[in-house]
Amino acid sequence: MVTHVYGMDEIRVQFPVGPLLFINMSFSIGIVGLPNVGKSTLFQAITKKQVSRENYPFCTIEPNIGTVTVPDSRLDKLAEFNHSVRKIYTTIEFVDIAGLVRGAHQGEGLGNQFLSHIREVEAIVYVLRAFTNEKIVNPEGDIDILRDKEILDIEMTLKDLETIEKRMKKLEKEVKTGDKEAIKEVAILKKAAELLAKGITLESQKWSLEEQEKLKKYQFLTLKPRIYLLNGNPEEISKEVLRIFQENKWPFLIMNLLEQFESSELSPEEREELDLPAELQLEMLIKKSYELLDLITFFTINPEETRAWTLKRGTAVPQAGGIIHSDFEKYFIKAEVINWQDLLAAGSFAQAREKGLIRIEGKDYLVADGDVIFIRSAQHHLASKG
Numbered sequence: 001m002v003t004h005v006y007g008m009d010e011i012r013v014q015f016p017v018g019p020l021l022f023i024n025m026s027f028s029i030g031i032v033g034l035p036n037v038g039k040s041t042l043f044q045a046i047t048k049k050q051v052s053r054e055n056y057p058f059c060t061i062e063p064n065i066g067t068v069t070v071p072d073s074r075l076d077k078l079a080e081f082n083h084s085v086r087k088i089y090t091t092i093e094f095v096d097i098a099g100l101v102r103g104a105h106q107g108e109g110l111g112n113q114f115l116s117h118i119r120e121v122e123a124i125v126y127v128l129r130a131f132t133n134e135k136i137v138n139p140e141g142d143i144d145i146l147r148d149k150e151i152l153d154i155e156m157t158l159k160d161l162e163t164i165e166k167r168m169k170k171l172e173k174e175v176k177t178g179d180k181e182a183i184k185e186v187a188i189l190k191k192a193a194e195l196l197a198k199g200i201t202l203e204s205q206k207w208s209l210e211e212q213e214k215l216k217k218y219q220f221l222t223l224k225p226r227i228y229l230l231n232g233n234p235e236e237i238s239k240e241v242l243r244i245f246q247e248n249k250w251p252f253l254i255m256n257l258l259e260q261f262e263s264s265e266l267s268p269e270e271r272e273e274l275d276l277p278a279e280l281q282l283e284m285l286i287k288k289s290y291e292l293l294d295l296i297t298f299f300t301i302n303p304e305e306t307r308a309w310t311l312k313r314g315t316a317v318p319q320a321g322g323i324i325h326s327d328f329e330k331y332f333i334k335a336e337v338i339n340w341q342d343l344l345a346a347g348s349f350a351q352a353r354e355k356g357l358i359r360i361e362g363k364d365y366l367v368a369d370g371d372v373i374f375i376r377s378a379q380h381h382l383a384s385k386g
Contacts, residue, residue, distance in 0.1 A: 027092050027093065027122050027293055027295060027310060028065075028092070028093035028094070028095050028120070028121045028122055028123075029092060029093065029094050029095065029121060029122070029123050029124070029125055029289045029292075029293075030095045030097050030117070030118050030120075030121035030123070030124045030125070030224075031043055031094060031095065031096050031097060031124075031125050031127060032097050032118060032124055032125070032126060032127070032152065033126060033127035033128065033129070033148070033152070034129070034139065034140065034148055034151065034152070035139050036129075036136055036138060036139065037127045037128065037129040037148070037231060038127050038129065038131075038231040038257040038258070039096055039097070039127050040064070040096055041257045041258060041261050042096075042125075042127060042229070042231075042257050042260075042261075042282075043064055043066060043094060043096035044261060045257065045260050045261035045264045045282055046066070046068055046094055046264075046282050046285065046286065047066025047067070047068055047094055048066075048264070064095070064096040065093060065094070065095050065096075066093065066094050066096075067091050067092070067093050067094075068091060068092055068093070068094055068286055069089040069090070069091055070089055070090050070091065070092055070286055070287065070290050070297070070308070070310075071089070071283050071286065071287065072089060072090070072297060072308055074297075074299070074308075074340050074370060075087055075089060075297075075299065075306060075307075075308045077340075077344060078299055078301065078306045078340055078343070078344070078372070079306040081343070081344055082301050082306045084301075084304070084305050084306040085303075085304050085305060086304065086305045086306075087305065087306045087307070088305060088306075088307040088308065089308050090297055090308040090309060090310045091310070092286065092289060092290060092293075092310070094125075094289075095117065095120075095121050097117045097118060097121075118156070118221050118224070119219040119221065120219075121224070122224065122225075122293055123224055123225045123226060123227075123289065123292045123293050124224050124225070124226040124227075125226070125227050125228075125229055125285070125289065126149060126152060126226055126227070126228045126229065127229050127231055127257075128145045128148050128149055128228060128229065128230050128231065129143060129145070129148060129231055129232070130143065130145055130230045130231055130232025130233075130236045130237050130254070131143075131231055131232035131233070131236060131256070131258075132232075132236060143236075145230060145237070145241050146241060146244065149228065153199070153201065153222070156201075156221035156222050157196050157199070157201070157221075157222055159221055160192075160196055160202070160220045160221055160222050160223075161193060161196050161197070163218055163220065164189050164192060164193045164196075164218075165193075167185075167189060167218065168186060168189055168190075171185060171186050171189075184210075184214070185214055188210075188211050188214045188215065189214075191211075192215065192220070196222065201222040201223075202215065202220055202222045202223040203222060203223050203224060203225050203226065225292045225293065225294075226251075226292070227251045227252065227253065227285075227288055227289065227292050228245065228250055228251065228252040228253075229252070229253050229254075229255065229257075229285065230252060230253070230254045230255075231255070231256070231257045232254070232256060233254075233256050234254050237254060251288065251292070253281070253284065253285060253288065255281040255282075255285075260280055260281055260282050263276055263280055264280060264282065293312075294312065294313045295310055295311065295312060295313065296311050296312075296313050296367065296368070296369035296370075297309065297310065297311070297369060297370070298311060298320060298367050298368075298369075298370070298371045298372070298373050299340060299370075299371070299372045299373070300324060300372070300373060300374070301372060301374075309323055309324065310323075311323065311367055313369070314366055315366065315367055316363060316364060316365060316366055316367070317332075317335045317337070317361055317362075317363065317365045317366075317367055317373065317375075318332040318363050320367045320373065321335070321373075321375040321377065324375065327377060328375045328377045330377075331377040331378050332363060332375065332376075332377050333376045333377055333378055334360055334361065334362055334363075334376050335360075335361045335362075335365065335373050335374065335375050335376065336358050336359070336360060336361075336373070336374040336376070337358070337359050337360075337361050337365070337371050337372070337373050337374075338352055338357050338358045338359065338371070338372050339357075339368070339370055339371060339372070340370045340371070340372050341370070342357045343357070343372055
């Protein structure tokens, strides 16, 4: 037996001697758009990775993948409070996917290959060109944000309709035999097809838990949550375009990606010297993307480190423990939980305990954003001992 301390000194977690199994929760955001709209510039600025940014369509073919830390001032404050040797931020992946064009669902511009890359991400950032620069090739000829958005929507919609049609053909025999699950699945797929035929994306609709489970396995492109990045300066975007985005409640950000790319090479101090904002707009995109996936952050503290962990909202505490270490979920007993602000306000763990701020939570507790969690877990004892 090995005793592993994770959290406060008195909280001890026991697990069998052997290799540790850590579960890596990976979430990814796909960057999509028409050719030459600034996707690779965004990717390079946000991930600091060098990628092709040549001025011609399809300079990106295979997707570029980069991991980005999620800025979090709460972690900074907790690490200072804990006098941590190190602090570890939570992360999210960004995937630069090659430009889509009209007819992508039929293979135009290697579209089928690119659309398949979109299936593999959890959410999408639409990069839409707002900037006017004649030196940058524009395959569509002129600037039209709404048209470009519609092209992307149509290509993804048609690909999803194709997926539905193929699946429904395979289900025909099972439906004829009266298979109840097949009948349910066909009804859900028909509902999805009717919405798509009306130009309604699947992600904009509310689905029951059963419907969500059925639809999720197909990785529909229009089911993925999305945020729109209008690449240009605010004055380059008409009030009419802004009105339409706001009325439809399409989440969007406006930023000049070339300026952000150039500023990303500077330190916060250098940016202040040049009268530039200390915080890049890119950091807002990272935070918004994190929110887009409905993710929350919880924290763990031990003498060596303060760490942030990514979690889907609505996850129970044993599963949160499983992200840290597989045995924490398997042999979960209970968790001690305190809100990060309450912990800082208390001044110390001992004072937080004296004030009754540290709660004991069982397996049904749903982790809240900003929780500091200490897992109590023990090795499972077999009824029969050798």
